[in-house]
Amino acid sequence: MSNWVLETKALTRKYKEQTAVDAINIHVSKGQIYGLLGRNGAGKTTTLRMIMGLVKPTTGEIEIFGQNIQENAKQIYPRVGSIIEIPGFYENLTANENLEILARLRGIHRRDAVPYALSRVGLDDEPGKLVAQYSLGMKQRLGIAAAIMHEPELLILDEPTNGLDPIGIQEMRNFLLDLCEEKQVTIIISSHILSEIEQLADIIGVIHEGKLLEEITIGELRKRNRRYLEFQVSNQNKAVLLLEEYFNIIDYEVHEKGNIRIYSHLGEEGQLNKVFVENDIEVSKIMMSEDRLEDYFVKLIGGRVSD
Amino acid sequence: MINLLYTEFLKLKRSQMLLISMLGAATAPFVCFIAYLNMKSKKTGVPVLFNEVFSETNLYVVLLTGVTLYGVIATYLFNREYTENTLKNLLTIPVSRISFFMSKLILLLIWILLLTVVAWGLTLIFGLIGQFEGLSLTVLIKAFKEYIVGGIFLFLLTAPTILVTLLFKNYVPSLVFTIAITMVNVLIGNSEYRVLYPWSAVLVIANKDFFPEYLPVYSYISIFTTSLLGFIVAIIHFKKEEIH
Numbered sequence: 372m373s374n375w376v377l378e379t380k381a382l383t384r385k386y387k388e389q390t391a392v393d394a395i396n397i398h399v400s401k402g403q404i405y406g407l408l409g410r411n412g413a414g415k416t417t418t419l420r421m422i423m424g425l426v427k428p429t430t431g432e433i434e435i436f437g438q439n440i441q442e443n444a445k446q447i448y449p450r451v452g453s454i455i456e457i458p459g460f461y462e463n464l465t466a467n468e469n470l471e472i473l474a475r476l477r478g479i480h481r482r483d484a485v486p487y488a489l490s491r492v493g494l495d496d497e498p499g500k501l502v503a504q505y506s507l508g509m510k511q512r513l514g515i516a517a518a519i520m521h522e523p524e525l526l527i528l529d530e531p532t533n534g535l536d537p538i539g540i541q542e543m544r545n546f547l548l549d550l551c552e553e554k555q556v557t558i559i560i561s562s563h564i565l566s567e568i569e570q571l572a573d574i575i576g577v578i579h580e581g582k583l584l585e586e587i588t589i590g591e592l593r594k595r596n597r598r599y600l601e602f603q604v605s606n607q608n609k610a611v612l613l614l615e616e617y618f619n620i621i622d623y624e625v626h627e628k629g630n631i632r633i634y635s636h637l638g639e640e641g642q643l644n645k646v647f648v649e650n651d652i653e654v655s656k657i658m659m660s661e662d663r664l665e666d667y668f669v670k671l672i673g674g675r676v677s678d
Numbered sequence: 679m680i681n682l683l684y685t686e687f688l689k690l691k692r693s694q695m696l697l698i699s700m701l702g703a704a705t706a707p708f709v710c711f712i713a714y715l716n717m718k719s720k721k722t723g724v725p726v727l728f729n730e731v732f733s734e735t736n737l738y739v740v741l742l743t744g745v746t747l748y749g750v751i752a753t754y755l756f757n758r759e760y761t762e763n764t765l766k767n768l769l770t771i772p773v774s775r776i777s778f779f780m781s782k783l784i785l786l787l788i789w790i791l792l793l794t795v796v797a798w799g800l801t802l803i804f805g806l807i808g809q810f811e812g813l814s815l816t817v818l819i820k821a822f823k824e825y826i827v828g829g830i831f832l833f834l835l836t837a838p839t840i841l842v843t844l845l846f847k848n849y850v851p852s853l854v855f856t857i858a859i860t861m862v863n864v865l866i867g868n869s870e871y872r873v874l875y876p877w878s879a880v881l882v883i884a885n886k887d888f889f890p891e892y893l894p895v896y897s898y899i900s901i902f903t904t905s906l907l908g909f910i911v912a913i914i915h916f917k918k919e920e921i922h
């Protein structure tokens with residue numbers, strides 16, 4: 372038994388000639404929020420469909436809770452909740468009736484399961500409203516309620532913020548963070564928006580044209596893409612000395628020809644500059660680095676990872 | 679299975695389909711009633727017999743309205759899970775695909791029988807209103823049997839329509855298919871081939887109106903093979919199908 376909640380092994384799916392998902396190895400450990408990040412058409416939905424057993428892999432394997440999904444579907448899926456693409460509901464029924472159907476088929480006997488799930492996503496104030504009259508955002512929230520109703524240990528969410536307004540997106544984020552913290556639910560969430568994933572995930576899997584380019588923790592990502600102050604100075608050694616002696620800065624890098632990158636004291640470039648100049652160091656350039664996370668992904672997948 | 683069936687009923691809440699199907703089931707009794715009233719007013723001497731009205735109505739139900747109506751209901755039951763994107767919710771619970779399929783079939787059978795009883799009941803009520811003659815318990819029971827037999831066989835013959843629905847996931851091909859079936863019914867309704875064509879064979883069996891040239895077993899074989907083949911292929915397809 373592996374210690375992953377979910378693991379894919381060389382998971383591949385072909386549609387005729389096209390390889391929608393290409394030998395990807397995903398690793399998700401317990402209690403983590405795993406962000407699957409990729410542009411439209413990257414293969415996120417296809418991957419999640421395979422994970423939920425709706426689509427069969429061409430080759431490769433999926434293990435959830437250490438068990439192969441094909442042989443153990445009956446044991447695995449009652450412990451999983453999901454939204455794949457747009458959530459679907461019976462339009463002639465209310466939210467409550469829709470969830471009632473799922474609760475019954477799931478064998479949930481707790482009578483408060485449905486009202487509880489609805490109240491958690493804030494859909495409990497209009498009990499008589501039919502799903503036909505729901506906005507996309509409301510349907511998305513109902514989808515979440517359906518996905519968490521049975522208190523799953525693993526939650527698979529395919530772009531769940533589609534159709535939500537900015538407040539809705541923030542609510543969703545807080546909700547998922549709470550869920551992860553309170554109940555140690557493991558969450559896999561896909562998105563094509565970097566900023567959204569960055570604020571939520573513990574680890575990001577970058578998928579592009581069907582390939583998983585990288586799995587990287589947020590910590591590592593931030594470290595690798597830390598922001599810095601860049602100074603171009605005439606006297607490199609003297610400048611460094613000042614940084615260490617005068618400002619107690621140790622987190623810096625010296626590059627060629629008087630180029631110094633300082634990873635702390637962001638926003639204090641004025642003061643630093645003043646001290647340099649007072650000590651007869653010529654400063655020919657001061658620059659704050661861009662938010663490099665975005666650059667990093669652009670480099671990785673060649674394009675913008677946002678709308 | 680009980681839970682699945684229960685949820686199938688719940689899904690029909692506020693659905694217009696139930697009412698529409700009732701209206702659909704009422705057309706044959708109503709049209710026949712009007713036709714016989716008309717005849718009665720023209721040929722005053724000749725009595726209109728219940729026996730005859732029941733048979734005539736069942737002929738319209740089995741050959742015309744039933745095929746189309748039950749086909750539409752079957753299509754509705756299966757197709758809505760695709761159009762409303764609900765199938766993935768159920769299958770990831772996970773619900774057994776076979777049980778799910780079966781629960782739909784059971785609901786369809788109940789629905790068809792309900793409409794059959796409606797058609798029978800309306801024929802009776804219209805007959806009483808029109809003061810038709812020759813009503814007896816024997817006539818009622820005989821008619822009821824014929825109606826129910828017709829209903830059950832038409833249910834069995836929804837299999838190919840269900841298959842078409844599962845293949846195309848759209849109302850239109852299924853509708854075209856049921857209309858084509860009905861057209862053939864009309865075309866061969868008076869020829870001896872009606873014994874062999876599964877959809878017209880239903881009426882032949884219900885009315886025990888066999889031809890001496892063809893053994894009754896041919897009619898049964900025709901219906902059962904069509905039904906069985908349809909269901910088997912539909913279930914195999916549904917079992918293997920990927921949900922996109």
Ligand SMILES: Nc1ncnc2c1ncn2[C@@H]1O[C@H](COP(=O)(O)OP(=O)(O)O)[C@@H](O)[C@H]1O
Binds near residue numbers: 417
């Ligand atoms: N049912 C299908 N038939 C053929 N191609 C498909 C099908 N589903 C997805 N694809 C293709 O697979 C690729 C990945 O799609 P998808 O997984 O939906 O991407 P994402 O969810 O990341 O936007 C796309 O190029 C898409 O066109």
Ligand SMILES: [Mg+2]
Binds near residue numbers: 412416
């Ligand atoms: Mg997608």
